[in-house]
Amino acid sequence: MEFELTDEQRMIVDTVRRFVTTELDPHADEVEELDDVPPELARHVREKAIRAGLYAANMPEELGGGGLDAVSMTLVERELGKTSFALQMLVARPSNILEACEGEQRTRYLLPAIRGERHDCLAMTEPGAGSDVRSMRTRAVRQSGDGDAYILNGTKHFISHADMADFAIVFTATGTEETPRGAKNLITAFLVDLDAPGVEVRRGSRCVSHRGYHQCELAFTDVRLPAGQRLGAEGRGFELMGEWLGASRLQVAATSIGRARRVLDLTLGWAAEREQFGQPIGRFQGVSFPLADMATELEAAELLTLRAAWKQDQGTMTDRDAAMAKLYASEALGRITDQALQTFGGMGLMAELPIERYWRDARVERIWDGTSEIQRHIISRSLLRPLGA
Structure with a gap:
């Protein structure tokens, strides 16, 4: 078995290590004390990460990302893990779920996320549905007479950095199916703009871990979602x-x-x-x-x-x-x-x-x-x- 890193991987490790030392570590105590990342500091770190070629390193090169393989990304995450989580997450790695975007979704969500113009978060956990995601109560009901749209209602919590995101990838129930253990929810994913009517973002309870990296609650009240904001096929969100x-x-x-x-x-x-x-x-x-x-x-x-x-x-x-x-x-x-x-x-x-x-x-x-x-x-x-x- 070959355990040696390639020259490119060693260069990646050195680059990220220097970035952590010079751009992130000096601000770690401030973030810890404030339990927040000041907006100007967040912009500064993101801009530096983009210029250093570290932003969206996990996304395909043909889409404008870094195109790193899994081993190289693991090395990147290892080096970033040495400093404040709230700061290292500003060196964004958009969710790879966004690669499922099609058509206008790419222009509106995927590509801006890769360029650092928009920021995503993932909304899966609910107060009554943590690991048991099939029991989630947030529901999107299809309105066939309303231009093929869905109406979303429900609540999510423990949603990391939703207070710094522009849109959420929301997993919600859209129906049920019979299984050997009884009826289970069919799960569908949607791209939801956090400034849309009916969406409320609230800071969650203060956590002792990773100060400055906030857990939030998302409340959805009669949020209208055109079918074009569905990510992937209906009922296939679990995959x-x-x-x-x-x-x-x-x-x-x-x-x-x-x-x-x-x-x-x-x-x-x-x-x-x-x-x-x-x-x-x-x-x-x-x-x-x-x-x-x-x-x-x-x-x-x-x-x-x-x-x-x-x-x-x-x-x-x-x-x-x-x-x-x-x-x-x-x-x-x-x-x-x-x-x-x-x-x-x-x-x-x-x-x-x-x-x-x-x-x-x-x-x-x-x-x-x-x-x-x-x-x-x-x-x-x-x-x-x-x-x-």
């Missing part, structure tokens, strides 16, 4: 959702690895410099052995994630591959940040150092884009299904 989740789970895994790398580096420096009983604390096995475990877990998580990305480039990645990467990397990050805080002792909990920030931020990675329990379900079903169990 679109599945295509997005694989990529998003790799993103979570990669950013978890980047953050864990930074935490490990900080912890190694502390263990080498902090002295107790006349010597650096890293000489005590109670500190040094956990460092060895942290490093080993990090390497294993990175290899598992890069393997899944490589398989995606070969067209052979399965849901299990993405689930394993997301599960292991996010949980390894949790263990690594917790051990880092223990190594720093009381100072680890102080806001003067970034360790408590990384500790708080790590917790959400095991929840969003599919909880650890959902990932284990995907993995275990893939193992048992061939055996008829």
